[in-house]
Each structure stands twice: as C-alpha cells, then as structure tokens.
Amino acid sequence: MRDIINAHLFPVLGAVSTVTLIGIFLQLDAALSNDAQRSQQAKNHNACVKDIMALAIDEKPNVLDRRGIAGAVRYCNGG
Structure with a gap:
C-alpha cells in the first residue's frame, strides 16, 4: 500500500x-496590473482637473459651469 x-x-x-501556485500567481499579476492602470487613470484625471482649475475664467470651456472644482x-469625467 505504501x-x-x-x-x-x-x-x-x-x-x-x-498548478494551484501558478494560478494564484497569474491572478495576483492581473490584479496588480489593474491597480497600475487605475493609478495611471487617477493621475491623468487629477492633472486634467488641475489644468482646468488653472485656466482663467474666460478661457474655461463653455460647458463648464465655471464654479469651482466640482x-x-x-468636465474631466466627460460629463
């Protein structure tokens, strides 16, 4: 038997x-990649908001309510 x-x-x-360890590694790799993409998206969004806020009031886009950060x-969200 032995x-x-x-x-x-x-x-x-x-x-x-x-096989289990390889599967766990692949899932962790995908999760870390998604976090990096979200981080870059947030960085781009923050830069857009700062750029819009830095514009003079008459240079801001017409669709913008021209009332501050909101x-x-x-505008940077596309709305």
Whole structure:
C-alpha cells in the first residue's frame, strides 16, 4: 500500500500544488496590473482637473459651469 502512495499520490499532489501556485500567481499579476492602470487613470484625471482649475475664467470651456472644482471634475469625467 505504501508503494502505491509513493508511486502515485505524491506526484499527483505535487502537480496539483504546482498548478494551484501558478494560478494564484497569474491572478495576483492581473490584479496588480489593474491597480497600475487605475493609478495611471487617477493621475491623468487629477492633472486634467488641475489644468482646468488653472485656466482663467474666460478661457474655461463653455460647458463648464465655471464654479469651482466640482465643474472641473465633471468636465474631466466627460460629463
């Protein structure tokens, strides 16, 4: 019985654990990549808001309500 376990069970368990670890690694890699994309999007959005806020009142886009940061955020969101 012990020979069957050594010959079959341990290699199968080793293969299953290897596949599991690779799957976990791939999921973590995808999650970290998504976080990096969100971080870059937030950086771009913040730069847009700062640029809009820095414009003179007569240079701001007409769609902007020209009333502060809320209008700049709405404009940079595309709304």
